[in-house]
Amino acid sequence: MCKINSLCDLRPGEAACVDKLLAGGSMRRRLLDIGITPGTYIKCLQKSPAGDPVAYLIRGAVIALRCEDSMNILVR
Secondary structure, three states: OOEEEEEHHHOOOEEEEEEOOOOOOHHHHHHHOOOOOOOOOOEEEEEOOOOOOOOEEEEEEEEEEOHHOOOOEOOO
């Protein structure tokens, strides 16, 4: 059985599949618009020296997300 974590728990080089979006309102719309939907595979590329934001590979595009936003994305 796969463990469910938030996207911000991924370390550089790790990949996961989106299980559920907890974000609401305009942030949920933004995440859906950039392709973060259930079933999408996301790879953590690198974290900034301070740890926030983090660069992710999503559907062939590199997207930077803050931890406060990525913690609302549940992954397996």
